[in-house]
Amino acid sequence: VSGCITRFKDKGGLVAKDITNAASDVDIIITMLPAGNDVRDVYLGTSGILESTNSKPLLIDCSTIDVETARNVSNEAEKVDLLMLDAPVSGGVMGAEAATLTFMVGGPEKAFKMAKPILDLMGKNIVHAGGTGNGQVAKVCNNMILGISMIGVSEAFVLAEKLGLDHQKLFDISSTSSGQCWSITSYCPVPGPVPNSPANKDFKAGFTVDMMLKDLRLSQEAAISCGSNTPMGAEAASLFGLFEATGSGSLDFSAIIKLIRGLTA
Missing domain, CATH: 1.10.1040.10 (N-(1-d-carboxylethyl)-l-norvaline Dehydrogenase; domain 2)
Structure with a gap:
């Protein structure tokens, strides 16, 4: 993790001290986490994203997780009037480095249209797969x-x-x-x-x-x-x-x- 943070800083990224700090006063939050439990904790846990954000950011989760968790977390985001997409990727390290990833995106059409210009910077194929959870499917x-x-x-x-x-x-x-x-x-x-x-x-x-x-x-x-x-x-x-x-x-x-x-x- 420390190596990733260092590379992020070297590319000009700003490192937040915690989720509360990272989720404050932002327009878009993108996450990519190892498993469904991690996504649930980061978004729904104490001092998680839904509790910490003081704005109305678009939420884009690029983790590869189970469909049920993706849908449950998105439903919780919707309850607090936040738009959320599940947007796992394909293409691996080579695709990430070359910005040629495929994004498989599930969620509301409105949210997809908002997210696409951002995802276009990281990928070559940005596909709206349908409703919430369909990106994971x-x-x-x-x-x-x-x-x-x-x-x-x-x-x-x-x-x-x-x-x-x-x-x-x-x-x-x-x-x-x-x-x-x-x-x-x-x-x-x-x-x-x-x-x-x-x-x-x-x-x-x-x-x-x-x-x-x-x-x-x-x-x-x-x-x-x-x-x-x-x-x-x-x-x-x-x-x-x-x-x-x-x-x-x-x-x-x-x-x-x-x-x-x-x-x-």
Whole structure:
């Protein structure tokens, strides 16, 4: 945390001493927190944002959390006449640094129109997903696809190498054929084909195994809550859970190929 604060100050940011100080006399508050409990505490807790703000700021929460918490916190904000959006992001560290993130935004149309000029400064694709909580719905669905696809791509590359097909050849074919997906073209889990992918950097994390597992578990909680059948999502969550248990949680999620090969961190 201290390192993040230092970088923020180096970029010209002003550091507040506490939530009360940060929430005073501002037009917009943007948060990005690890889990639903953190969002609930920061917004609804003693000396939290709703209690501390002395103006009417637009609230934008960019955390990836469970849908129920997102909707509950937004409902509490509405009770004190505050507009709130859930706006989780996709694109990882590279997208953040390049300001090319995708924002999946749930909440009132009025709030979205107010927020979009700000989000445009940080992202390339700003999508209004609908009502409150729908940003979180979009995020968990997207990341369930991502986790499943990375496992599938990893299986294919391991199978190819065991059968004697060069990684680059498989990439050249699959990246322009029906198997094409982001996990191949932008984040290939083997070194070489995509020079800036974590596979070329000993899987130094852009998006960690821990983070992927969190999102997959959120997707499964959501699936249970609405009675949706997600067998591939459940299997992906299981595999990433096994990989995390080997001590690999801090690696980039594309390192799941290690588990497919039968290796650990």
